[in-house]
Amino acid sequence: MSLIINLRHLEDHGLQLKGELPVAELDLAVNDELIRLTRPLRYDLSVELLHDAVLATGSLALPLECECSRCLKKFKTELKLTGWAAHLPLEGEDKVSVENDCVDLTPFVREDMLLDFPQHPLCKPDCAGLKKKNSAPKVDAGQKPALPVWAELDKLKIK
Numbered sequence: 507m508s509l510i511i512n513l514r515h516l517e518d519h520g521l522q523l524k525g526e527l528p529v530a531e532l533d534l535a536v537n538d539e540l541i542r543l544t545r546p547l548r549y550d551l552s553v554e555l556l557h558d559a560v561l562a563t564g565s566l567a568l569p570l571e572c573e574c575s576r577c578l579k580k581f582k583t584e585l586k587l588t589g590w591a592a593h594l595p596l597e598g599e600d601k602v603s604v605e606n607d608c609v610d611l612t613p614f615v616r617e618d619m620l621l622d623f624p625q626h627p628l629c630k631p632d633c634a635g636l637k638k639k640n641s642a643p644k645v646d647a648g649q650k651p652a653l654p655v656w657a658e659l660d661k662l663k664i665k
């Protein structure tokens with residue numbers, strides 16, 4: 507139940523790693539009261555030894571229990587990384603630390619999970635929130651909002 511890989515086991519052929527990593531071991535420093543981690547991370551990875559690096563590829567999924575940041579509704583979702591890949595150099599300046607022929611993938615998983623972690627969980631992308639009156643109209647990036655005042659001016663010009 508860990509993401510520690512013995513490099514010796516990789517020498518002949520690659521490894522398939524499939525299992526669950528307890529949240530405590532993943533140790534995501536998430537300081538967000540809207541998101542709770544109650545279930546383990548699931549991983550399904552292929553690990554192979556290149557001539558000077560370890561390559562891990564596959565998918566990661568972390569169940570999240572969230573509270574919508576707009577309407578406060580509780581909902582469950584998953585933080586999924588499909589096509590995840592980590593290239594861990596064994597030589598050079600950026601080489602990973604190897605202890606007793608073992609490399610730990612956990613820090614790399616943690617880092618990428620944090621990068622993709624939702625900042626403001628929403629029960630659905632267009633959640634209107636609790637009060638419709640006070641919520642600002644949603645404007646999609648790249649799409650200019652219609653300006654009613656100018657539209658009125660145009661009308662006046664035509665007349």
Ligand SMILES: [Zn+2]
Binds near residue numbers: 579628629633634635
């Ligand atoms: Zn909501």
